[in-house]
Amino acid sequence: MAVLPFLTYKILPSQTIIRENIRLGHVKEDIDALIHALTPILFITKSGVPRPPFLDPGVVQHLIDKPATLNLLQLFGWVPNNRGDYVFINANSPEETNQREKIANEFRQFYDELKKIKGQDISSIITTRPFSSYHIIPAETIIRDNIRVGSIKEDLDSMFRALTPIVYLTKPGVPKPPFLDPSIIQQLADKPGTLNLLPLFGCTLNNRGDYIFVDANRSEDSALREAAGNEFRQFYDELKKIKNGSSIVMEYFLNHPNNNFSQVDTCLGxxxxxxxxxxxxxxxxxxxxxxxxxxxxxxxxxxxxxxxxxxxxxxxxxxxxxxxxxxxxxxxxxxxxxxxxxxxxxxxxxxxxxxxxxxxxxxxxxxxxxxxxxxxxxxxxxxxxxxxxxxxxxxxxxxxxxxxxxxxxxxxxxxxxxxxxxxxxxxxxxxxxxxxxxxxxxxxxxxxxxxxxxxxxxxxxxxxxxxxxxxxxxxxxxxxxxxxxxxxxxxxxxxxxxxxxxxxxxxxxxxxxxxxxxxxxxxxxx
The missing domain is CATH 3.80.10.10 (Ribonuclease Inhibitor)
Known part of the structure; x- marks a missing residue:
């Protein structure tokens, strides 16, 4: 099994290119077609290679057929003139020249990565940062603090035992108890980052040390609690899928703690x-x-x-x-x-x-x-x-x-x-x-x-x-x-x-x- 992350590029819109052009179940043939379209760019971005007066219309058409690839040309200095031909415009400053070289280096890295995985047995493609879609629940922190690379299944089992009561407490229409059982609190306290979830759902600590539910005073508070509950259940379901299926996403996430995932899709036309x-x-x-x-x-x-x-x-x-x-x-x-x-x-x-x-x-x-x-x-x-x-x-x-x-x-x-x-x-x-x-x-x-x-x-x-x-x-x-x-x-x-x-x-x-x-x-x- 191989992973095709495409998550480490700071300028090149690799995620967009992959999402738009590669289909699960057709990975090899789609990569072949993508490489075919991108190969001309590989040559025109090499330093010292003479540039043609304009790009062949066939090259441009291949890129048009591959979403999110045509706008790559402008990052390297190729822009359409008033006749529709793509011509090269010199950089206006040393800084822009350096930036173009950085982009070209990323492109060649991306191209090489495509070629490496072309002949491998690919059953999963990761094109988005794992656990990045949560804006209220601190999902990434919880995962890193509680899941170990070599013990994913057993650590997930242990986490489920602590989180399962919260699933029921956050469901709409479920009656809330007067206070949470101390055993539930202890299980959450044993899992770093999870006890702090309770206030998001309106469950706070009183002066006797019990966690009790406090009614929302405003409609905005109710909406926020509902949104937090929806995110938590989504997070819980995602963990269940990983536990019952492939752990490749979790392995990739845990093995890349320092990657700069913040990627800007710079090819949106x-x-x-x-x-x-x-x-x-x-x-x-x-x-x-x-x-x-x-x-x-x-x-x-x-x-x-x-x-x-x-x-x-x-x-x-x-x-x-x-x-x-x-x-x-x-x-x-x-x-x-x-x-x-x-x-x-x-x-x-x-x-x-x-x-x-x-x-x-x-x-x-x-x-x-x-x-x-x-x-x-x-x-x-x-x-x-x-x-x-x-x-x-x-x-x-x-x-x-x-x-x-x-x-x-x-x-x-x-x-x-x-x-x-x-x-x-x-x-x-x-x-x-x-x-x-x-x-x-x-x-x-x-x-x-x-x-x-x-x-x-x-x-x-x-x-x-x-x-x-x-x-x-x-x-x-x-x-x-x-x-x-x-x-x-x-x-x-x-x-x-x-x-x-x-x-x-x-x-x-x-x-x-x-x-x-x-x-x-x-x-x-x-």
């Missing part, structure tokens, strides 16, 4: 970009936010229907401890918009605003209003800007103070004609450094600037000498997810250097954000 970024349950707070979003939307719809009852809704807003607001969406009327303007400007209200989505979709200049009031929203955590023109966007950004505690920031455009055109000539990366500096606590970021480059660059934001994008100096150590509508390979590599904790990345690749006749477009000055 523009056609694969998601339209709306969703956080992947990054913390308990995110779990609660999913439920809160449903409540927020319902509140907004009711608000529109009954907007004439201003005094009643003023009382509702005044009594809400935390306020989410959506301005300019769903054909919001002037009356409702003005109501929000009035009440959010009050000193006893503005500090309770935690989530704000502003849109100019229906021609109201909500952006200008936000720019004049954003400094008062000192508890704002989530901000989304939709169809905000550049002049208003810059006023909004300049109104923020450094170290603003935002954890989610987004700017997007519904169409090119909805304010995206106001950013014409903007060099790539123009606002990234300012955003990173202002919002150091960001965990989710959605920056969907369009590449709007014609004959000249904007004269208000000047590129540094000999650079093709605005450099970033500030690193975001909390950012875990980012969506970028369009970016060049050089800027993408530069950006990733400043996002050490990144887990999710979605983007579309473009040529450098320079006019066609710009002297640096083809690296002639390098």
């Amino acid at each position: 523009a056609q694969q970009m998601v339209d709306i970024l969703t956080t992947k349950n990054l913390s308990l707070e995110d779990q609660a936010r999913e439920l809160q979003d449903t409540v927020d939307n319902l509140f907004h719809e009711v608000f529109n229907i009954f907007s004439n009852l201003n005094s009643r809704f003023a009382a509702i807003v005044n009594n809400m401890p935390l306020i989410p607001v959506y301005l300019g969406l769903n054909a919001m009327s002037i009356t409702v918009t003005e109501f929000y303007y009035t009440h959010l400007s009050q000193s006893n209200i503005c500090h309770r605003l935690i989530s704000l989505c502003i849109s100019n979709e229906f021609a109201f200049d909500n952006g200008l209003w936000l720019a004049s009031h954003v400094s008062t929203f000192n508890n704002l955590r989530h901000l989304s800007l939709i169809d905000i023109k550049r002049s208003s966007f810059e006023l909004i950004i300049n109104a923020f103070s450094p170290n603003t505690p935002l954890i989610m920031f987004a700017i997007r455009f519904s169409t090119y004609s909805r304010a995206a055109y106001t950013f014409v000539g903007m060099p790539e990366g123009a606002y990234y450094e300012q955003i990173f500096h202002l919002f150091p606590f960001l965990r989710v970021c959605d920056l969907r600037f369009w590449r709007c480059i014609y004959d000249t660059l904007d004269n208000q934001i000047v590129l540094p000498f000999d650079e093709v994008f605005m450099p970033i100096e500030t690193s975001l150590f909390n950012l875990q997810s980012i969506v970028i509508r369009e970016c060049s390979p050089a800027f993408l590599l530069h950006l990733l250097e400043h996002l050490p904790q990144l887990q999710d990345l979605s983007f579309g690749l473009t040529t450098p954000w320079l006019p066609d006749k710009h002297p640096l477009m083809n690296g002639v000055n390098k």
Whole structure:
């Protein structure tokens, strides 16, 4: 039995390539076909090999037939020209040259790995990090603290004896005992990391030393407990499958404690970009936010229907401890918009605003209003800007103070004609450094600037000498997810250097954000 992990690549989207092209039961023939398509890339990435003026259409077609492989070309400097031919673009800096070489080395390692396992008897392929899908249950810690490589089956048996009571206690509709039997507590105490699971389900220690169930005080608490229970039962079922079947996944997980599994799939083309970024349950707070979003939307719809009852809704807003607001969406009327303007400007209200989505979709200049009031929203955590023109966007950004505690920031455009055109000539990366500096606590970021480059660059934001994008100096150590509508390979590599904790990345690749006749477009000055 052989394992094909494909989990140790930091840049190459190996997991995506494998998932999209290799089928269980057809591993050997699928690997043959994949190697056939990738072989030309092996030669054009070798140092010292003369590059053709353009890639043969047959080579490109083979890659098109293999999902997630065509966009590899752009990582090595091959981009389509206006005739559709893939031509080589020289690197614009020594750093980009080094990055291309790193990617080429990873590709050759990936290619060699495919060839090695091609003739072996493969019955299992691991293409995702084992036990990585849990965001509440500390599954990885529990496994590493309780399971030994040479004693997987017996250690699992022992763990099941400790965990089985929790399975029943977390099932919906099962009556809860007044307190947990001390023998259950002792079994959990003997298994590191498992006793701490109990508070996730509402079971806490009282002053007599008994673990008792405490009712949830809020709907958010109930939702979090339910989510934790669902994850725990999923974890329990996964362990049972391993115990009753193959332990290859567990063996691989335990034998690779120090691998850097954090892999960014850097070959998501523009056609694969998601339209709306969703956080992947990054913390308990995110779990609660999913439920809160449903409540927020319902509140907004009711608000529109009954907007004439201003005094009643003023009382509702005044009594809400935390306020989410959506301005300019769903054909919001002037009356409702003005109501929000009035009440959010009050000193006893503005500090309770935690989530704000502003849109100019229906021609109201909500952006200008936000720019004049954003400094008062000192508890704002989530901000989304939709169809905000550049002049208003810059006023909004300049109104923020450094170290603003935002954890989610987004700017997007519904169409090119909805304010995206106001950013014409903007060099790539123009606002990234300012955003990173202002919002150091960001965990989710959605920056969907369009590449709007014609004959000249904007004269208000000047590129540094000999650079093709605005450099970033500030690193975001909390950012875990980012969506970028369009970016060049050089800027993408530069950006990733400043996002050490990144887990999710979605983007579309473009040529450098320079006019066609710009002297640096083809690296002639390098």
